[in-house]
Amino acid sequence: MVQATRRFEFSAAHRYWRSDWSAEENERTFGKCASLYGHGHNYTLDVTITGLLDTRTGMVMNMTELKAIVGEVLEEFDHRHLNEDTPYFRDQIPTTENIVRVLWRLIAARLPSHARLSHLRLYEMSDLWADYDGGDETTFARAYTFAAAHRLHAPALSDAENLHVYGKCNNPNGHGHNYTLEVSVAGPVAPDTGMVIDLVQMDSTVRAVLDRLDFHHIDREVSAFADMPSTGENIVVYLWGELSPRLGGGLRHLRLWETRKNLFEYDGIMIAR
Ligand SMILES: [Zn+2]
Ligand SMILES: [Zn+2]
Numbered sequence: 001m002v003q004a005t006r007r008f009e010f011s012a013a014h015r016y017w018r019s020d021w022s023a024e025e026n027e028r029t030f031g032k033c034a035s036l037y038g039h040g041h042n043y044t045l046d047v048t049i050t051g052l053l054d055t056r057t058g059m060v061m062n063m064t065e066l067k068a069i070v071g072e073v074l075e076e077f078d079h080r081h082l083n084e085d086t087p088y089f090r091d092q093i094p095t096t097e098n099i100v101r102v103l104w105r106l107i108a109a110r111l112p113s114h115a116r117l118s119h120l121r122l123y124e125m126s127d128l129w130a131d132y133d134g135g136d137e138t139t140f141a142r143a144y145t146f147a148a149a150h151r152l153h154a155p156a157l158s159d160a161e162n163l164h165v166y167g168k169c170n171n172p173n174g175h176g177h178n179y180t181l182e183v184s185v186a187g188p189v190a191p192d193t194g195m196v197i198d199l200v201q202m203d204s205t206v207r208a209v210l211d212r213l214d215f216h217h218i219d220r221e222v223s224a225f226a227d228m229p230s231t232g233e234n235i236v237v238y239l240w241g242e243l244s245p246r247l248g249g250g251l252r253h254l255r256l257w258e259t260r261k262n263l264f265e266y267d268g269i270m271i272a273r
Contacts, residue, residue: 001050001118002050002051002053002060003048003049003050003060003118003119004048004049004050004059004060004061004063004066005046005047005048005049005119006046006047006063006066006067006070007044007045007046007047008044008045008046008047008067008070008071008074009042009043009044009045010042010043010045010074010077010078010079011040011041011042011043011078011079012040012041012043012077012078012079012080012081012082013038013039013040013080013081013082014033014038014039014040014041014081014082014083014089014094015033015034015035015036015037015038015039015081015083015094016029016030016033016034016093016094016095016194017030017034017083017093018093018192029193029198030093030193031199031200038081038083041124041125043077043099043122043123043124044122044123045070045074045103045120045121045122045123046119046120046121046122046123047066047070047107047117047120048117048118048119048120048121049061049066049111049115049116049117049118050115050116050118051114051115051116052114054114060114060115061111061112061114061115065112066115069107069110069111070107072110073103073106073107073110082094082099088102089102092191092194093193093194093195094194095130095189095193095194095195096122096124096128096129096130096140097130097132097138097140097189097194097195097196098189098194099122099130100120100121100122100130100131100132100138101132101138101189103120103122104117104120104132104134107120108134117134118133119131119132119133120132120133126143127142127143127144128141128142128143129141130196131184136188137186137187137188137196138186138187138188138189138196139184139185139186139196139252139253140184140185140186140195140196140197141182141183141184141185141253142182142183142199142202142203142206143180143181143182143183144180144181144183144206144207144210145178145179145180145181146178146179146181146210146211146213146214146215147176147177147178147179147214147215148176148177148179148213148214148215148216148217148218149174149175149176149216149217149218150174150175150176150177150217150218150219150225150230151169151170151171151172151173151174151175151219151230152165152166152169152170152229152230152231153166153170153219153229154166154229155227166229174217174219174220177258177259179213179235179256179257179258180256180257181206181210181239181254181255181256181257182253182254182255182256182257183202183206183243183247183251183254184251184252184253184254184255185197185202185247185250185251185252186250186252187249187250196250197247197248197250202247205243205246205247206243209239209242209243209246210239213235218230218235222238224238225238231264232256232258232262232263232264233264233266235256235258235264236254236255236256236264236265236266237266237270239254239256240254240266240268244268251268252267253265253266253267254266254267
């Protein structure tokens with residue numbers, strides 16, 4: 001299946017607030033997002049379409065046409081207050097999860113019959129986004145960073161083999177990285193909060209796990225790595241094992257950037273040799 005993606009941007013204000021809740025309850029649930037007059041973001045929307053390839057034009061859909069359709073939808077959102085100026089968030093909170101679902105409905109309804117919406121990704125900030133593909137589940141993702149030292153060294157290999165396999169990364173005293181971990185959780189959107197997962201709780205859960213590595217030496221200070229090389233593969237699998245039971249079954253995908261060039265991903269399914 002051929003897919004095509006175009007990126008769009010819009011800027012909007014919003015506020016997380018339920019008028020049927022007390023101020024305390026709103027502030028406890030939504031934190032800073034309950035701020036009285038709202039706050040705002042530069043949103044980035046990646047629209048992915050699929051469909052039958054037109055062999056004459058070589059396109060699934062003319063990008064100019066897609067630009068016009070999505071542009072018309074975003075007119076209602078751009079430089080507006082989502083709660084006050086649009087009709088979509090009178091009875092639901094304009095969370096990233098809810099906004100991406102509203103956009104799906106509006107864009108899907110306008111596409112020509114030969115194309116269909118395949119995926120939407122809406123970034124609220126560079127480290128917070130939601131993914132939606134039209135199903136019951138919405139995916140919410142957040143990126144976290146940690147800085148750690150490590151050394152690649154496998155106890156099962158000789159010193160000479162370790163040096164051969166890992167090269168510079170086998171340096172006895174270690175080296176380090178700024179790691180970025182992208183955590184994707186999925187599930188139904190809770191009607192009262194508009195969220196797939198309690199963001200405050202997710203942040204504190206993930207932070208607590210990453211703080212064991214952050215500003216530490218992974219091999220020397222994290223017992224799981226005492227006898228296991230701290231490769232990106234092993235770290236991402238270790239983090240899955242720590243995070244999955246703490247995130248209520250919602251964890252779907254982890255992406256671990258070791259450097260800007262090295263990416264390791266895991267979805268919980270292990271095939272080892
Ligand atoms: Zn916000
Ligand atoms: Zn390294």
